[in-house]
Amino acid sequence: MATEESIQLESFELTVGDLADVDVEKLHLLSMSVGWPHRPKDWDMLREVGQGIAAMDQIGRVLGSAMWFPFGDDFATVGMVITSPRLQTRGTGRWLMDRILQQTGPRPLGLNSTRAARRLYLSMGFTPEATVYQCQGEALPSSPPATLTATSLREAEFKDLPELAVLDRQACNADRSALLARLFEASKGMVLVRGDRIVAFSLCRPFGRGSLVGPVIASNDADAIAVTYPHVVNHAGGFLRLDTRQASGAFSEFLTRSGLPVYDTVTTMSLREPWLIREKDSTSVPPVIYGLMSQTLG
Numbered sequence: 365m366a367t368e369e370s371i372q373l374e375s376f377e378l379t380v381g382d383l384a385d386v387d388v389e390k391l392h393l394l395s396m397s398v399g400w401p402h403r404p405k406d407w408d409m410l411r412e413v414g415q416g417i418a419a420m421d422q423i424g425r426v427l428g429s430a431m432w433f434p435f436g437d438d439f440a441t442v443g444m445v446i447t448s449p450r451l452q453t454r455g456t457g458r459w460l461m462d463r464i465l466q467q468t469g470p471r472p473l474g475l476n477s478t479r480a481a482r483r484l485y486l487s488m489g490f491t492p493e494a495t496v497y498q499c500q501g502e503a504l505p506s507s508p509p510a511t512l513t514a515t516s517l518r519e520a521e522f523k524d525l526p527e528l529a530v531l532d533r534q535a536c537n538a539d540r541s542a543l544l545a546r547l548f549e550a551s552k553g554m555v556l557v558r559g560d561r562i563v564a565f566s567l568c569r570p571f572g573r574g575s576l577v578g579p580v581i582a583s584n585d586a587d588a589i590a591v592t593y594p595h596v597v598n599h600a601g602g603f604l605r606l607d608t609r610q611a612s613g614a615f616s617e618f619l620t621r622s623g624l625p626v627y628d629t630v631t632t633m634s635l636r637e638p639w640l641i642r643e644k645d646s647t648s649v650p651p652v653i654y655g656l657m658s659q660t661l662g
């Protein structure tokens with residue numbers, strides 16, 4: 365019951381609109397309200413590569429968001445699903461996700477779920493597949509990795525993009541070439557060359573509180589370490605983040621040694637078709653995603 369000191373405000377009337385039409389500062393306020401590190405620039409980039417919806421109250425405040433990112437025509441990731449803390453547990457998350465399912469149609473979907481969202485996605489039929497380790501901290505270069513025989517490491521160049529897109533496609537079984545090209549513009553990249561072929565690569569871009577390394581695509585731990593190490597050196601003393609599904613092994617130990625211990629975990633989930641074990645290309649050793657583009661993009 366309302367008293368002189370309190371007032372009961374139960375009914376929020378929300379309308380849903382296109383996220384592309386919303387002032388980026390309002391989206392930034394929303395993500396800050398749940399403690400997420402995205403800067404307005406990070407929202408801008410996500411809006412360039414994906415689409416989504418925003419829930420607004422009668423005076424235009426943004427109290428909810430949800431986005432999706434097509435990988436070619438036959439798969440999409442879902443992300444930036446946020447409900448303002450004062451509206452949580454009242455069905456807003458479900459309401460937003462129902463609209464995303466309408467927009468994405470019959471496509472198989474993948475996402476990385478926080479603990480807060482797990483119950484929501486499970487109730488919508490998403491299946492858990494794997495754990496993602498969010499590794500971050502103050503970058504601390506340890507001793508350089510041993511030089512790999514018959515390889516050379518160099519900065520990625522624009523002309524490498526088609527080759528990087530092929531490696532990326534083999535690793536994630538979906539066409540992310542448009543996303544990769546956009547990230548490339550904002551990133552510094554490293555490639556590992558063996559013979560005349562690029563066998564591993566990494567990109568690193570400004571994100572949130574510092575910089576984020578991702579994607580990292582390689583066929584083994586040693587190659588993944590070789591393309592990640594230069595970013596650790598470049599950001600020594602600064603805040604660096606990398607999201608990985610490597611639970612243990614040399615790459616995961618390298619991250620801890622480099623000042624990037626596990627800070628949190630999220631769960632990779634999928635709807636309609638498994639995401640991580642989709643049909644692989646029939647090449648010899650398939651490359652693997654050692655570092656995600658981001659939790660939102662996979």
Ligand SMILES: CC(C)(COP(=O)(O)OP(=O)(O)OC[C@H]1O[C@@H](n2cnc3c(N)ncnc32)[C@H](O)[C@@H]1OP(=O)(O)O)[C@@H](O)C(=O)NCCC(=O)NCCS
Binds near residue numbers: 398453456476481483
């Ligand atoms: C995750 C989040 C979007 C959920 O939004 P929401 O508006 O609270 O979601 P809803 O009210 O629609 O609840 C969805 C389901 O979770 C259940 N639920 C929500 N909060 C709950 C709680 N605290 N305890 C138990 N169940 C809860 C609801 O009962 C509902 O289940 P149902 O569909 O089976 O009825 C919101 O908590 C949030 O923004 N969190 C911070 C950002 C985040 O983690 N986003 C997820 C990114 S993957």
